[in-house]
Amino acid sequence: MKLIVFEDQTYENLFPLTYLRPIFELRCGATTLLEKIVHAAGADSAACFVRDWMAESYAEKTDSPVNDLDQLEGDVLLVNGGLLADGAVDLSGLGEDRAVTAGDALVAARVSADTLAEARDGASGENAAETFEAILAALCEKLSADEAEPTMIDAPWLLIRHNVAMLEKDFERLYAGRAGVHGDLHETSCVVGDPDRLYVAESASVGPMVSIDVTDGPIVLEDGVKVLPHTRIEGPTYVGPDCQLHGGKIREGCSFGPACRVGGEVECTIMQGRSNKYHDGFLGHSYLGEWVNLGAMTTNSDLKNDYTGVSVYFKDELVDTGERFLGSFIGDHTKTSIGTLLNTGTIIGVMSNLVFNGALMPKEIPSFCWMINDRPTRGLGFKNMLFTARAAMKRRGLDFSPADERLLAHVRDMVKPKLREAIRKAFKR
Amino acid sequence: MADMQDVESRVKQVTSDILGVPVDQISSESRFVQDLNAESIQSIELVAGFEAEFDIEMDEDEALEVKNVGDAITFIAKYVDE
Known part of the structure; x- marks a missing residue:
């Protein structure tokens, strides 16, 4: 299963720290939020989706695919990059086509290939970031969600x-x-x-x-x-x-x-x-x-x-x-x-x-x-x-x-x- | 067209406020550094002061090249006209 880590609008809450990096590149402990998510998901790496104006610069700094819509194929685990993966949400244990939310935020979702393909149908935007957002919105309507209380980094302190x-x-x-x-x-x-x-x-x-x-x-x-x-x-x-x-x-x-x-x-x-x-x-x-x-x-x-x-x-x-x-x-x-x-x-x-x-x-x-x-x-x-x-x-x-x-x-x-x-x-x- | 007298009086007032020189000792010929003792960092404040006073945004490089009050008046009037 492919791991996809994405930014939602929360990055704006972390300005100025996130002016020049995605939210998940912020450090907490010995590692970044992204490194923790990758580990918690039991993955080796992740494809990333970030705001459009960040993509070009960030793509130069990471080995991960950035805003590459071709990554959205097959079974995927989507994880919000603002999640502090401290174990409160069991990322690797999520059921198929299940999502975890916290208030309005999608925290994580495990999506089957079929459901993902359906969500992709008709989802479009002016750039890859917008298209991804549209896909995410379509998925949120399709998936069953459980409300959780994860640690989301939605403020710098x-x-x-x-x-x-x-x-x-x-x-x-x-x-x-x-x-x-x-x-x-x-x-x-x-x-x-x-x-x-x-x-x-x-x-x-x-x-x-x-x-x-x-x-x-x-x-x-x-x-x-x-x-x-x-x-x-x-x-x-x-x-x-x-x-x-x-x-x-x-x-x-x-x-x-x-x-x-x-x-x-x-x-x-x-x-x-x-x-x-x-x-x-x-x-x-x-x-x-x-x-x-x-x-x-x-x-x-x-x-x-x-x-x-x-x-x-x-x-x-x-x-x-x-x-x-x-x-x-x-x-x-x-x-x-x-x-x-x-x-x-x-x-x-x-x-x-x-x-x-x-x-x-x-x-x-x-x-x-x-x-x-x-x-x-x-x-x-x-x-x-x-x-x-x-x-x-x-x-x-x-x-x-x-x-x-x-x-x-x-x-x-x-x-x-x-x-x-x-x-x-x-x-x- | 900018009211040059108005620009002149406001430029002199801002210069006076930032450099601490009485307005009546500032003329169009006054050079910011040599005559009004502006330090380099005060040139930056002068630019900010003029921009705030006239609600304009000047080209920083060109603005910092202006050496005397008269040239500042002409330079700022150009932006006010825009």
């Missing part, structure tokens, strides 16, 4: 809420059977707690005077990880391939995707990958996209002084998340200057540049925005932003493709009215 549990689960699934120190651990470094809760990959190296504390959760140091002297790591924590830990306090609940550089104090934070928080400064209960760079002493608040729930701007409304601890959500390619102070529950778009001037940044900062003297501007413009991003990527031997550039231009056009309005409000006399 849920990634943080579930990260600790997912780190534990992912460790049990992927690393517990091969736990141990397979790489270099300097003789002056120490492991606190049960060594079976630690995985240090063969090509990882841990320098002198490092404390690796697995008392409260497992720790993974993937291939190519370098841990520099005096770093303290608390579990559960996942450090992805080729990350560097620069002597900081890496506290519980952290997930770092590939090639991040991390220092200072970090707690309960997910970094998608290739982002830098190299210097001192606190970052807690936050999610950073790719290619983010936090200047020295950038610090966020993740707890209000009155201990009440943290509010965030969610689809243009300030909503109480109910989370007591919540930090910042920072879109790809965004940079902060030295000393930047981020308020509790701050949302920052993609490709923005925050220049500190002594006060807390506002709780919502649009994409493609330079914050100067507490006011949003368009900075040096889109071309210049691309130039800077390209320079950052080239330092790691990577570059934009024309499809990536088109994706960024699409997002820029999409968010332009919001930035313009923010500028107008801030500067209007």
Whole structure:
């Protein structure tokens, strides 16, 4: 049976994290939502359906077929890419032509070849994404559905809420059977707690005077990880391939995707990958996209002084998340200057540049925005932003493709009215 | 056609607000950097201020090339006319 993972409109709830990636590429625990779905479905891979404007760029980054309608043949298992496959829904045990729903959302459906063929008949749209949507709508009418209460990632803070549990689960699934120190651990470094809760990959190296504390959760140091002297790591924590830990306090609940550089104090934070928080400064209960760079002493608040729930701007409304601890959500390619102070529950778009001037940044900062003297501007413009991003990527031997550039231009056009309005409000006399 | 006197007075007012220079010390000949002591980052604020004031969107590269108040008035008037 073929596995098909799809995005529904929920991706909009996860902006800015999903401006440049499908929802199921978001990280929670040691792996992405997609990797968890593939495992839970008992599959080796999945074909994917994403919003039309994402397809071209995403297709370049994955081996999976993307928006390929030819994949919709034979028996298929359709799974919503916003599902956190934590076992609450038995994907591999779904009956034929049965669906699982949660409110209005189709969570998963096992569809026979005949039913799929019927749904495809007459379903059409202007592009593959729209046609797929039409097929899905037809299927929803045909299939018997059971209402369930799965964990759907339909707001960004849920990634943080579930990260600790997912780190534990992912460790049990992927690393517990091969736990141990397979790489270099300097003789002056120490492991606190049960060594079976630690995985240090063969090509990882841990320098002198490092404390690796697995008392409260497992720790993974993937291939190519370098841990520099005096770093303290608390579990559960996942450090992805080729990350560097620069002597900081890496506290519980952290997930770092590939090639991040991390220092200072970090707690309960997910970094998608290739982002830098190299210097001192606190970052807690936050999610950073790719290619983010936090200047020295950038610090966020993740707890209000009155201990009440943290509010965030969610689809243009300030909503109480109910989370007591919540930090910042920072879109790809965004940079902060030295000393930047981020308020509790701050949302920052993609490709923005925050220049500190002594006060807390506002709780919502649009994409493609330079914050100067507490006011949003368009900075040096889109071309210049691309130039800077390209320079950052080239330092790691990577570059934009024309499809990536088109994706960024699409997002820029999409968010332009919001930035313009923010500028107008801030500067209007 | 843009009312050039109106554009001029508003350009000077925005310049004054952002650079902290009294309006009466700003002339069409005033150069943003040399005469009004604008720092590079304030050029970006000036562009944002003009765009907000006139509800226009200027080409960033061209806007940042404008060196003095008089040229800014002419440049902005072009967008206001559009």
